[in-house]
Amino acid sequence: MLTSFYAVLFYLATLSLIGGLGIRIYQFASTPAPLKIPTPSAARTLWGVAFRMFREVAFFETLFRSNKWIWFFGILFHAGLLLVVLRHLRYFTQPVWFWVELIQPFGIYAGFAMLIGLTGLLLRRMILTAMRYISAPSDYLMLILLITIGASGYSMKFGAHTDIVAVKQFFLGLMVFDWQPIPADLPLLVHLLLVAVLMIIFPFSKLLHAPGIFFSPTLNQVDNAREKRHIVAWAADMEK
Amino acid sequence: MPETINPTNRIHNNNRPADPVTPYLDPLDMADLVPGCMSQSHSYEASPVHQEKLGFPGELVDDWHDKAINKMGDLVSKYKSLRVFLDSCVKCGACADKCHYGMGTGDPKNMPVARQNLFRSVYRRYFTTAGKYVPALVGARDLTIEVLDEWYSYFHQCSQCRRCSVYCPYGIDTAEISMAAREILDTVGKGQKYCNEIIGKVHEVGNNLGMPAKAMKATLEDFEEDLEDETGLEIKMPLDIKGADILLVTPSADFFAEPHIDGLLGYAKVFHEAGASWTMSTTASEAANFGMFIGSYENMRKVSLRIRKAAEELGVKRIIFGECGHAWRVAYSFLNTLAGPFDFLDSRYPVPQHICEYTWDLIERDIIKFDKSKNDEYRLTFHDSCNVARGSGMGDKPGDQFEIPRDILKATCNHYFDMEENTIRKETVCCGGGGGLLTDDLLDLRKKGASPRMKALSNAREENGVTHMAAICAICKSQFAKVMPGYDFEIDSILSVHQMVSNAIILTGAIDPDEEDDDE
Numbered sequence: 046m047l048t049s050f051y052a053v054l055f056y057l058a059t060l061s062l063i064g065g066l067g068i069r070i071y072q073f074a075s076t077p078a079p080l081k082i083p084t085p086s087a088a089r090t091l092w093g094v095a096f097r098m099f100r101e102v103a104f105f106e107t108l109f110r111s112n113k114w115i116w117f118f119g120i121l122f123h124a125g126l127l128l129v130v131l132r133h134l135r136y137f138t139q140p141v142w143f144w145v146e147l148i149q150p151f152g153i154y155a156g157f158a159m160l161i162g163l164t165g166l167l168l169r170r171m172i173l174t175a176m177r178y179i180s181a182p183s184d185y186l187m188l189i190l191l192i193t194i195g196a197s198g199y200s201m202k203f204g205a206h207t208d209i210v211a212v213k214q215f216f217l218g219l220m221v222f223d224w225q226p227i228p229a230d231l232p233l234l235v236h237l238l239l240v241a242v243l244m245i246i247f248p249f250s251k252l253l254h255a256p257g258i259f260f261s262p263t264l265n266q267v268d269n270a271r272e273k274r275h276i277v278a279w280a281a282d283m284e285k
Numbered sequence: 286m287p288e289t290i291n292p293t294n295r296i297h298n299n300n301r302p303a304d305p306v307t308p309y310l311d312p313l314d315m316a317d318l319v320p321g322c323m324s325q326s327h328s329y330e331a332s333p334v335h336q337e338k339l340g341f342p343g344e345l346v347d348d349w350h351d352k353a354i355n356k357m358g359d360l361v362s363k364y365k366s367l368r369v370f371l372d373s374c375v376k377c378g379a380c381a382d383k384c385h386y387g388m389g390t391g392d393p394k395n396m397p398v399a400r401q402n403l404f405r406s407v408y409r410r411y412f413t414t415a416g417k418y419v420p421a422l423v424g425a426r427d428l429t430i431e432v433l434d435e436w437y438s439y440f441h442q443c444s445q446c447r448r449c450s451v452y453c454p455y456g457i458d459t460a461e462i463s464m465a466a467r468e469i470l471d472t473v474g475k476g477q478k479y480c481n482e483i484i485g486k487v488h489e490v491g492n493n494l495g496m497p498a499k500a501m502k503a504t505l506e507d508f509e510e511d512l513e514d515e516t517g518l519e520i521k522m523p524l525d526i527k528g529a530d531i532l533l534v535t536p537s538a539d540f541f542a543e544p545h546i547d548g549l550l551g552y553a554k555v556f557h558e559a560g561a562s563w564t565m566s567t568t569a570s571e572a573a574n575f576g577m578f579i580g581s582y583e584n585m586r587k588v589s590l591r592i593r594k595a596a597e598e599l600g601v602k603r604i605i606f607g608e609c610g611h612a613w614r615v616a617y618s619f620l621n622t623l624a625g626p627f628d629f630l631d632s633r634y635p636v637p638q639h640i641c642e643y644t645w646d647l648i649e650r651d652i653i654k655f656d657k658s659k660n661d662e663y664r665l666t667f668h669d670s671c672n673v674a675r676g677s678g679m680g681d682k683p684g685d686q687f688e689i690p691r692d693i694l695k696a697t698c699n700h701y702f703d704m705e706e707n708t709i710r711k712e713t714v715c716c717g718g719g720g721g722l723l724t725d726d727l728l729d730l731r732k733k734g735a736s737p738r739m740k741a742l743s744n745a746r747e748e749n750g751v752t753h754m755a756a757i758c759a760i761c762k763s764q765f766a767k768v769m770p771g772y773d774f775e776i777d778s779i780l781s782v783h784q785m786v787s788n789a790i791i792l793t794g795a796i797d798p799d800e801e802d803d804d805e
Contacts, residue, residue, distance in 0.1 A: 073365070073368065076361075076362060076368045076369075078366060079363065079364065079582060079622070080622060081622065082366060082676075084711075085451065085674065085675055085684065085686075085710075085711040086711065089683060101454065107379075107451070107452060107453065107454050108454040111380070111383070111453075111454070115378065119377070119454075170378075174318055175378060175382070176381070178396075178399065179378065179381065179393075179396065179398050179399050179402065182421070182422050182423075183423045183424070184376055186422075249415050250415065250423075251376070254373040257369050257372055257373030257455060258456075260365060261369050261373070261455050261456040262366045262456075263366070263456035263457075268683065270620075271621060271635045271637075274622065274625045275622050279363055280622070283583070283586065
């Protein structure tokens with residue numbers, strides 16, 4: 046019963062994450078950008094745009110200039126999350142890939158970085174008047190959701206251990222539609238339930254900033270309006 | 286005439302003032318937050334006449350709710366910027382203290398993220414799953430008449446200067462959202478008088494002023510006489526000359542307002558000294574394009590096509606734009622899209638060019654020269670106009686839009702000083718009057734919005750004895766002339782960049798008024 050519930054839950058979550066994101070990315074990609082609106086320092090070549098986007102995504106360059114605290118907490122969280130997710134690949138690969146083995150010890154610290162970052166962001170949001178003013182309930186809940194996922198994960202690492210071999214069997218089984226029993230440990234069930242919730246709401250929430258940044262016209266446009274005529278279909282129709 | 290301008294009485298013999306007059310004020314300080322303190326700011330709404338000229342309903346339509354939501358859906362499907370920006374904001378707060386209206390007024394709805402949320406909350410309610418089923422959770426709300434009023438008020442407290450955008454980690458640009466909101470308001474019959482009346486005049490008469498061709502001709506003849514009195518040379522102000530090489534398109538303020546006129550005289554002297562064949566046009570006697578402010582692609586296109594038509598009719602080879610901020614954004618970034626392709630023009634030159642690019646090229650090639658001492662009475666700084674700084678480019682390198690005007694100023698005067706780093710170049714703070722807000726019914730907002738720039742300028746006065754500030758935007762110039770006296774600057778402390786060019790340019794064969802004085 047429990048195994049079936051979680052198996053179906055994760056199929057649904059995967060469907061929502063991949064299908065939902067696919068639809069949203071298609072929407073972002075297919076919506077025309079009728080005018081050139083890059084912001085400075087706008088690149089004049091495609092390579093320049095790629096380099097700018099890389100700096101934004103890898104280092105949060107703009108955020109660093111805007112606000113050092115948000116940058117600090119933000120990068121702790123995102124870099125931490127990245128390592129933690131990669132570390133979890135060991136539950137989905139058999140044999141475990143070499144580089145996934147390699148990062149295992151770092152993943153532990155990365156989890157702490159992630160939790161510190163998230164807590165910092167939550168405290169900012171709760172304490173600063175301006176942040177309280179602009180926040181909706183979902184803005185707090187999103188941070189609390191991520192913190193609870195991290196905390197429930199750590200409770201298995203340092204508190205009530207769960208049978209991780211069985212957990213791995215469960216996920217390897219899911220991937221080939223051969224369901225294996227899931228260990229009935231509360232921290233594990235909470236952890237997995239919340240991860241599934243996160244996957245389900247991803248395409249319906251502000252987490253869309255992850256694909257969104259790549260489609261942001263102010264960042265991804267080449268500044269060459271004078272050299273090359275930029276015209277989209279609905280605007281060209283006016284000229285007929 | 287420029288010669289009559291006196292430095293402020295603070296400065297004696299270009300020495301720094303003896304006593305600090307104003308204490309140091311952080312230009313970017315945020316006023317204490319007072320929710321709703323600017324909710325009464327409401328510029329005049331357009332009359333039915335002004336609305337209908339642009340193809341908008343004369344007054345609020347009965348089915349405004351459905352019409353507004355339909356328009357929102359239409360815009361979201363037509364503008365990638367809008368769709369991506371509405372979906373991507375995480376409300377991190379990086380922009381919260383970056384808007385000059387936020388800093389100056391303290392109304393939290395003038396924080397960029399909060400201003401966007403006025404719009405985003407409605408988008409979420411009607412266009413997202415979460416907003417349809419759990420609106421309270423995600424801060425979604427119905428579009429009511431109160432919300433529509435709130436939009437009108439606060440989307441006319443945004444000068445579309447894009448400062449927030451250069452601080453947003455996703456590049457979210459509130460200007461795009463404010464333009465969309467204004468377009469929806471126009472569509473349901475709730476347009477703004479200032480913008481829509483002016484666009485009507487451009488369509489009808491050819492310029493924002495509604496200045497007829499005859500008056501324009503007379504004005505330019507007066508200027509020619511003034512120039513002859515000053516220099517002893519026949520410096521022309523050509524109008525509607527077929528077969529000229531260059532069409533100059535300049536803001537109509539250059540024909541009647543100070544210090545704008547002095548800039549226009551500067552362009553004429555530059556063209557004269559370079560021996561250029563140039564003309565202005567009565568039908569395209571306006572660089573400004575307020576179609577951008579109201580977010581209307583159709584209106585922006587119509588205003589732009591006027592310039593193309595004039596260029597074709599006159600048979601010119603190049604188009605050059607005078608000193609105007611948002612006009613240069615439309616010209617540099619949009620003109621090729623809206624009214625291109627310009628393959629009938631000389632392909633050796635960018636289409637269009639900025640007058641500063643033209644002048645700087647002549648300076649670099651040693652074709653025009655300056656006597657810097659003519660500007661010794663000025664201790665000068667430069668205000669980067671938002672639309673030039675953040676909406677356009679110049680020259681052939683990224684960032685040339687910051688450097689070329691500065692290079693021209695440094696070539697024409699001996700005392701140039703920049704203001705604080707985080708208030709200039711791409712981080713420049715708006716004058717407070719851009720984006721269709723340069724109207725007296727918004728004067729309170731304009732004064733508050735100008736405060737970050739004016740504090741930075743006051744600091745430059747204390748630090749370096751700065752007396753004057755130059756700009757390349759007609760709106761900036763008019764706005765500063767209005768707000769400067771409140772900070773103990775003379776009304777004429779705002780200058781055109783080409784006014785400095787005009788003062789210092791060495792004209793071949795000209796009489797020197799100083800020497801003439803000596804003879805007497």
